[in-house]
Amino acid sequence: xxxxxxLEKELVxxxxxxEFKSGDTITVSYKIKEGTKERIxxxxxxxxxxxxxxxxxxxxxxxxxxxxxxxxxxxxxxxxIDSIAVNKRGVVRRARIFYFRERTGKSARIKxxxxxx
Numbered sequence: 001x002x003x004x005x006x007l008e009k010e011l012v013x014x015x016x017x018x019e020f021k022s023g024d025t026i027t028v029s030y031k032i033k034e035g036t037k038e039r040i041x042x043x044x045x046x047x048x049x050x051x052x053x054x055x056x057x058x059x060x061x062x063x064x065x066x067x068x069x070x071x072x073x074x075x076x077x078x079x080x081i082d083s084i085a086v087n088k089r090g091v092v093r094r095a096r097i098f099y100f101r102e103r104t105g106k107s108a109r110i111k112x113x114x115x116x117x
Contacts (some may be wrong), residue, residue, distance in 0.1 A: 008055045017076060022047050022097050023110050028061065028074060029082040041081050042094065043072060046110065049096040054081030059069075062100065071117075089113040 021025055027044040045063030048071070052058055057076040062069060074081065090110040100108065 005054065014104060015031075017084055018086050019087050020047060020050075020084070020089075021050055022084070022095055023092030024086055025088040025090065025110075026061070027085045027087060028076070029084070031080045031082055044087065045070075045072075046090070046097075046100065048098065 001071065021072050023087050024047050025044065026047060027042055029042055032039055032041050043061060043063065044059050045061035048060040050059045055077045059076060060071060060073050063073045064070070088110065091113045092110060100110075
């Protein structure tokens, strides 16, 4: 197992992601190639889960587009991720908040974690 992790460190550039967990609202700036053009698209949503570690780690974001829920899975070590900004820190008790999919209205809100200095 150590050999695989050593090889991963050598081959894959470390993507400097900010610290975030499930329940946080983040904005991912993602590079999209359309023909010869390249643009950056913003995807803002709530983190449902973080899965895996290292080069094979992923995280799932969910946002509401109109009345339709849209989920997207991002590889954490993707070269197409330009930047990630943490907008809000949420208070949740679970690492995977799949119950959030069935929630609508007031029950779909997540309390904001207060940071005292």
